[in-house]
Amino acid sequence: MEISGSDLQQFTTIVEKIENEISKNIIGQKEIIRQVLICIFSGGNVLLEGMPGLGKTQLVKTIGKVMSLEFSRIQFTPDLMPADVVGTNVITRGTEGASQFRFEKGPVFSNIVLADEINRATPKTQSALLEAMQEQTVTVGTNTYKLPQPFFVLATQNPIEMEGTYPLPEAQMDRFLFKLNVKFPSLQELYDIVTLTTTHMNTEIKSITNGQDILKMRDIVKQVPIAGPVMEYALKLVMATHPHDSNSPKITHDYVRYGSSPRGAQSIISTARVRALMDGRYNVSFDDIKYVAYPALRHRIFLNFEGMAERIDTDTVISEIIKSLG
Template sequence: MEENNMKNFANDFENIVAEVKKQIVGQDEIIQNVLIGIIAGGNILMEGAPGLGKTVLVKTFSKVLDLPFSRIQFTPDLMPTDIVGAEIVRKDKDQLSFQFEKGPIFTSLLLADEINRATPKTQSALLEAMQERTVTVGKNTYILEEPFFVLATQNPLEMEGTYPLPEAQLDRFLFKLKVVLPQKDALFHMIDISTGEKSLEIKKIATKEDLLEMKNTAKKVPIAANIKNKAIDILMSTHPDQTHIDLVKEYVQCGTSPRGMISMISAAKVKALSEGRYHVSLEDLYSVVLPCLRHRMFLNFKAMADKVSTDEILIEIIKKVK
């Protein structure tokens, strides 16, 4: 790759992040990871208590990237047809015909707000679109335009009115990001943004075409054999029958899928380019392990009783693999 292209990627990445940070303060790492996930072509799940700005973050990205945007507020009575659309009967004179009315899923950036407040049947309506970028209704299959990705928010499962997402759906998210309360100085700045007299103007920094070009650029980044081997070692270390790590053997019920390994490689490529490098380092790989794998590894009841988290186990895996 030419040096200019590499600089352009890093500059565009930095400009997009800087514009989003005008609206969202105190969440710099989350903003960067969301953009990494978008460029890597994946879906992103953000978990956090209500009121931490998850929905505002997604809306801000839609403005900065100038993407077609739809929002679905997930509730217990939401139906699959409310997401994908439905065939309706139309009468023209004496003739009756079926016509497909597209749902909000036909967009580029889909905000699935509080996704774990809907029933599993409704959540499953997203599965085909999230993985294959297609929607099947009846006998017809519709192709979603690129780029398409789902940015979903969810409340912690211990809160009332939430349903755990199916494992198959969790595996279709490239990242799971944990949104926490910002620091005091960020909260101070948040007051000025939210209650100030001047309205904040968010500018368009990139277009759909720019985003697709960045995505294609990231795909072309070469990966050294030792990086691939480390990604495989990390994947295998999450499986109790494939590792000697005590924490994994004691607390993990099911390890991560190969899709998790592919997610790590894709995200590490974008991470390297965002820092102006056309090679992926081991640190790039290690930096994306937690967001890529924390939702793909399932713990047993002993882990719940001992209050052991997937992040603790993944940090131990990284130490052993290093």
């Protein structure tokens, strides 16, 4: 099934309206906003990393309002338990006085789940989100419950160097479609932020779309064609992250311990399709692959001891891989 001109026009129009509405409440961070939207329309989860106070939580809240989606926020702390996230069975009294179990849903049963400072919780609690992020279900006891659709996790984390943080396990990192690094604002952006937040200026956020529209837009994304050479380029890029691959560049052999899983390739292809549509194109280009490679792979490349000692950045590794592929 081919994408019609009206579908493409509708997609780009809605995305433009969403970006403009979010920008009313979020100063700067235009690239971050676009990349978060790419993940949402791909049906994936996002990990936002940055210092506290850069507006990560505010961004997620604003997206929930603009998209008219049920929103829940979980503040991850060291004493948070898995039941606080997914829910638990509670004992209740029936009409005849008999005891029975009833499942009390946790905050994960929402369209958008903001996992705030996810790396401040213990690994046991972090793992409570694994099933929800991948299968979009929750299993408690012998029962499995489906999560509402659309569903995605937008998690924030502080840099691991900060006190009181626990590194996310590799299995959970791999379930995030993108990892986005939130930068400190420029001088002008900082001026606008302070002006907006310390005066009586009230910004009214309008609803642009809803859950049903998002699911329809996801169906449109899956119809975007990708040529054989472009697909092959994306797969070669992922293979080049592995040090045991003979075609990997020198930087991979020298500094990488483990490369990307197949989820990395899936992330690149699915998100490249969304970027093509956002730019008003019917097919995926090589530039789309290069653009999404950084957020799709930076958290899936694990450096060896030499790489960490030399303070090699995974974005540098990705850049060198792209150069080696031509």
